[in-house]
Amino acid sequence: MVHPEQPAAETFIDVLIVEDDPRIAEINRRFIEQITGFRVCGVATDAEQAKLQLERLEPHLVLLDIYLPASSGLELLYHIRQHHRGTDAIMITAAREIEAVQEAIRSGAFDYLMKPLVFDRLKETMQRYAAFRRELIRLSDSSSIGQHDIDRLLSRLSDSTVSSDGAPMLPKGIDKLTLDKVSQAIYSIKDGMSADKIAKLIGISRSTSRRYLEYLVGLGVIEADLSYGIGRPERVYRSRNADDRH
Amino acid sequence: MVHPEQPAAETFIDVLIVEDDPRIAEINRRFIEQITGFRVCGVATDAEQAKLQLERLEPHLVLLDIYLPASSGLELLYHIRQHHRGTDAIMITAAREIEAVQEAIRSGAFDYLMKPLVFDRLKETMQRYAAFRRELIRLSDSSSIGQHDIDRLLSRLSDSTVSSDGAPMLPKGIDKLTLDKVSQAIYSIKDGMSADKIAKLIGISRSTSRRYLEYLVGLGVIEADLSYGIGRPERVYRSRNADDRH
DNA sequence: TTCGTTTTGTTCATTTTGTTCACGGGCACT
DNA sequence: AGTGCCCGTGAACAAAATGAACAAAACGAA
Numbered sequence: 390m391v392h393p394e395q396p397a398a399e400t401f402i403d404v405l406i407v408e409d410d411p412r413i414a415e416i417n418r419r420f421i422e423q424i425t426g427f428r429v430c431g432v433a434t435d436a437e438q439a440k441l442q443l444e445r446l447e448p449h450l451v452l453l454d455i456y457l458p459a460s461s462g463l464e465l466l467y468h469i470r471q472h473h474r475g476t477d478a479i480m481i482t483a484a485r486e487i488e489a490v491q492e493a494i495r496s497g498a499f500d501y502l503m504k505p506l507v508f509d510r511l512k513e514t515m516q517r518y519a520a521f522r523r524e525l526i527r528l529s530d531s532s533s534i535g536q537h538d539i540d541r542l543l544s545r546l547s548d549s550t551v552s553s554d555g556a557p558m559l560p561k562g563i564d565k566l567t568l569d570k571v572s573q574a575i576y577s578i579k580d581g582m583s584a585d586k587i588a589k590l591i592g593i594s595r596s597t598s599r600r601y602l603e604y605l606v607g608l609g610v611i612e613a614d615l616s617y618g619i620g621r622p623e624r625v626y627r628s629r630n631a632d633d634r635h
Numbered sequence: 636m637v638h639p640e641q642p643a644a645e646t647f648i649d650v651l652i653v654e655d656d657p658r659i660a661e662i663n664r665r666f667i668e669q670i671t672g673f674r675v676c677g678v679a680t681d682a683e684q685a686k687l688q689l690e691r692l693e694p695h696l697v698l699l700d701i702y703l704p705a706s707s708g709l710e711l712l713y714h715i716r717q718h719h720r721g722t723d724a725i726m727i728t729a730a731r732e733i734e735a736v737q738e739a740i741r742s743g744a745f746d747y748l749m750k751p752l753v754f755d756r757l758k759e760t761m762q763r764y765a766a767f768r769r770e771l772i773r774l775s776d777s778s779s780i781g782q783h784d785i786d787r788l789l790s791r792l793s794d795s796t797v798s799s800d801g802a803p804m805l806p807k808g809i810d811k812l813t814l815d816k817v818s819q820a821i822y823s824i825k826d827g828m829s830a831d832k833i834a835k836l837i838g839i840s841r842s843t844s845r846r847y848l849e850y851l852v853g854l855g856v857i858e859a860d861l862s863y864g865i866g867r868p869e870r871v872y873r874s875r876n877a878d879d880r881h
Numbered sequence: 882t883t884c885g886t887t888t889t890g891t892t893c894a895t896t897t898t899g900t901t902c903a904c905g906g907g908c909a910c911t
Numbered sequence: 912a913g914t915g916c917c918c919g920t921g922a923a924c925a926a927a928a929t930g931a932a933c934a935a936a937a938c939g940a941a
Binding site: 470471474477485487488490491492494495496497498500501502503507510525528529534535536539542543544545547613614615617622 | 716717720723731733734736737738740741742743744746747748749753756771774775779780781782785788789790791810812813815816838839840843
């Protein structure tokens with residue numbers, strides 16, 4: 390029911406880069422624009438410029454990369470928090486003091502990256518932010534939000550299920566092949582299904598089916614609902630992306 | 636003397652509880668004090684009291700449990716962020732709007748728990764906070780910090796267990812999903828409703844609807860009233876904070 | 882007060898869940 | 912090859928959650 394505006398403009402995330410060294414700002418700009426879904430809407434080389442551009446451009450995200458011996462960078466973050474509540478910030482600084490990090494975290498910075506910048510890490514953070522923002526938009530549409538949704542948002546969608554070498558590390562009791570089958574089954578159906586039905590569909594036991602479905606629920610990939618009747622209600626699983634609204 | 640006295644006051648984390656219902660505040664106070672390492676230094680039942688106590692007690696952590704239709708609870712969080720930068724906050728509210736959650740996250744709330752409160756979840760959060768604080772102190776001593784340290788802090792040390800589904804420990808006969816549905820129904824309507832109406836709204840039986848509503852009344856989250864007519868009066872339930880008729 | 886009416890509060894059969902644990906297949910190491 | 916160990920699987924079982932049915936309760940009307 391909520392599809393008021395922002396059909397096209399929302400597909401991009403507007404980024405304001407704040408960096409006192411123009412050369413580095415340029416490097417960062419190029420890098421950001423390579424990541425799909427992001428668009429650099431402005432560059433500022435000091436706090437004053439940054440405030441003006443914040444006012445004018447209303448970016449979704451600020452890459453706050455200004456040198457701070459615990460001063461202007463954090464000040465700017467406070468300014469954003471007070472005057473631009475819809476704007477997020479990723480800190481990129483050389484400040485190694487724990488105090489600065491502390492303040493940034495308490496001010497709700499999305500992430501805090503240390504110089505020298507590792508570009509892979511920046512990319513990963515940007516993609517996490519994109520996921521974060523998608524999730525926010527998705528939840529604005531859905532009428533009901535639960536604790537689990539909030540937990541995912543607060544965790545910054547950090548993908549702890551992927552080990553450092555990129556291979557998905559699975560917990561005990563979860564086999565990759567079976568997981569693939571179950572995932573495929575749940576995605577191929579529109580309506581929700583009980584663990585029992587899915588089990589029969591694939592040819593495994595209800596126990597196993599249930600184990601994998603619950604695992605997927607824990608990941609937040611699918612969601613569970615209840616179907617009431619006589620006796621204990623049936624737990625139905627459904628893929629999260631299924632558009633059920635009109 | 637089996638146990639020697641606690642060495643220093645600094646080993647405790649001082650908690651200020653902010654909750655408009657004194658009974659629930661008391662329940663929370665007892666619960667917090669059972670967790671080792673925490674000490675409740677004060678209780679406030681409205682925003683004014685809270686500000687005074689923040690000034691006087693300088694708590695490490697605020698349990699911000701005030702009802703907010705996007706107003707006073709978040710206002711207080713902003714106040715804390717502006718005037719008490721060393722203080723953290725955990726939000727505990729019934730607000731199910733994504734906007735409130737968004738603001739809380741952007742204001743750097745440590746966690747956001749939804750009412751009705753699951754105590755195991757609160758405990759888990761408190762322990763995560765304790766770990767977070769220990770980590771902060773440890774890092775203050777060390778001369779240099781790295782990206783990895785920051786990542787751990789930002790993740791809220793959530794590596795302990797899978798969040799939100801460790802062990803909900805709801806009483807027998809209460810299912811989390813059904814509870815969510817009933818809670819959402821009761822919060823989504825302004826006027827009180829009978830158990831029967833709510834049952835039909837969700838698609839469950841009156842028995843079940845009643846069971847959950849009474850559970851919520853027992854928690855003090857909602858309240859019951861009587862509506863008279865012919866025959867036995869009808870029990871109407873309404874969210875406790877929705878009554879502005881005074 | 883007594884009766885008819887309407888809703889509550891509770892019990893219990895029913896159906897499904899959630900968990901445990903023996904089995905057996907595969908992998909690594911000898 | 913042989914052997915031992917680890918781990919995913921599913922049958923069986925105990926526990927849980929629900930709704931139908933019913934007795935008791937609380938009210939207005941007479």
